[in-house]
Amino acid sequence: MHVAILGAKGMLGHALVQEFQGEEITAWDKEELDITDEQAVGEYLAALEPDIVMNAAAYTDVERAEDEPDEADAVNGHAVGNLAVTCGEADIPLLHLSTDYVFQGTKGEGYAEDDEPMNPVNAYGRSKLLGETLLKETGKNFWLVRTAWLFGPHGKNFVETIRERLNSTTTLRVVSDQHGSLTYTKDLARALHTLITDRAPYGTYHLINSGVATWADIAAEIARLLNKNILIERIASADYQTKARRPLLSTLRNTKRPPLRPWNKAVADYLRNPRASAA
Ligand SMILES: NC(=O)c1ccc[n+]([C@@H]2O[C@H](COP(=O)([O-])OP(=O)(O)OC[C@H]3O[C@@H](n4cnc5c(N)ncnc54)[C@H](OP(=O)(O)O)[C@@H]3O)[C@@H](O)[C@H]2O)c1
Numbered sequence: 001m002h003v004a005i006l007g008a009k010g011m012l013g014h015a016l017v018q019e020f021q022g023e024e025i026t027a028w029d030k031e032e033l034d035i036t037d038e039q040a041v042g043e044y045l046a047a048l049e050p051d052i053v054m055n056a057a058a059y060t061d062v063e064r065a066e067d068e069p070d071e072a073d074a075v076n077g078h079a080v081g082n083l084a085v086t087c088g089e090a091d092i093p094l095l096h097l098s099t100d101y102v103f104q105g106t107k108g109e110g111y112a113e114d115d116e117p118m119n120p121v122n123a124y125g126r127s128k129l130l131g132e133t134l135l136k137e138t139g140k141n142f143w144l145v146r147t148a149w150l151f152g153p154h155g156k157n158f159v160e161t162i163r164e165r166l167n168s169t170t171t172l173r174v175v176s177d178q179h180g181s182l183t184y185t186k187d188l189a190r191a192l193h194t195l196i197t198d199r200a201p202y203g204t205y206h207l208i209n210s211g212v213a214t215w216a217d218i219a220a221e222i223a224r225l226l227n228k229n230i231l232i233e234r235i236a237s238a239d240y241q242t243k244a245r246r247p248l249l250s251t252l253r254n255t256k257r258p259p260l261r262p263w264n265k266a267v268a269d270y271l272r273n274p275r276a277s278a279a
Pocket residue numbers: 006007008009010011012013029030031033034035036055056057058059060075097098099100128147148149150151155
C-alpha cells in the first residue's frame with residue numbers, strides 16, 4: 001500500500017510516518033506540497049498515484065485563527081474541498097482529520113459521529129467545519145475522522161507543557177470546566193492504520209482515547225504519575241483569558257470502532273518516555 005501523508009511534519013503527521021513505516025510512504029509537508037495550491041495538488045497526486053491520501057495538514061493555531069479566519073478557511077476548508085475533488089476524480093480514497101471543535105460543546109453526554117447541529121464557537125472550528133462540509137459535498141471515497149486534544153512528541157501540547165512546568169513550579173492554575181477526549185497521537189495513528197486495513201466503510205468516525213477529562217484532571221494525573229507534589233487551583237474558562245472561545249463539553253463518543261485505551265494509560269505511556277518517537 002502506497003500512502004501519501006500530508007502535513008507529515010506536524011504532531012500527528014510524525015506519528016503517522018512512524019506507524020506506517022512498514023508501508024510505502026510519501027511524506028509531504030508545506031515545503032513539498034502546499035495543500036492550498038490547487039494546481040500543484042492535482043499534478044502531484046496524478047504523478048504519485050498513491051493508494052490512499054491521509055490529510056493531517058491543517059491550520060491549527062486556534063488563537064491566531066480569530067485574527068486570520070480567511071487563512072484558516074483556506075487550509076482547513078477550501079483546500080480540503082479541492083483535495084476531495086482531486087482524490088474523487090482519481091479514485092483515491094481520502095482519510096481526512098477533523099476535530100471536536102466543530103461542535104458547540106453543550107452536550108453533556110458527548111457527541112456521536114452523526115450528531116448535528118454543530119455550531120462551532122470559534123474561527124478554527126468554523127474552518128474545520130467548512131472542510132467537513134466540502135468533503136461531504138464533493139468527496140467520493142473518504143473517511144472523515146474527528147479526534148480531540150492531541151498530545152505526543154513533536155508538537156506544542158498540554159501534556160508536554162505541564163510536564164515541563166512541574167519542574168519549576170509547585171502551584172498551577174488550570175481550567176476545570178472544559179471536558180474533552182485527550183488523545184495520544186501514537187494511539188490515534190495505530191487506530192487509523194487499522195481503520196484502513198480493516199477496510200472500514202467510508203464515513204465519519206470518532207477516534208479518541210477513552211474517558212472524559214478536564215485540563216485540571218489531566219494536570220493532576222500527570223503530577224501523580226511523576227510523583228510531584230503540586231497544588232492545582234481549578235479555575236473557570238472565564239478566568240483564563242483567551243481570544244478564542246473553547247467548547248465546554250466537546251467530548252466525542254466513538255460508537256463505530258474498537259475503543260482506544262483510557263487517556264490516563266496513554267499519558268502514563270507517554271511520560272515513561274516522552275520523546276520515544278522523536279527521531
Ligand atoms: N492538535 C490537536 O489538539 C487536534 C485536536 C483535534 C483535531 N486535530 C486535527 O488533527 C490534524 C493534525 O493536527 P496536528 O496537531 O498534528 O497539527 P500540526 O502539528 O499543526 O500539524 C499540521 C501540519 O500541517 C502543516 N501545514 C499547515 N498549512 C499547510 C498547507 N497549506 N499545506 C501543507 N501543510 C500545511 C503544518 O505546517 P506549519 O507548522 O509549518 O504550519 C504542520 O506541519 C489536523 O487536522 C487538526 O485539525 C488536532
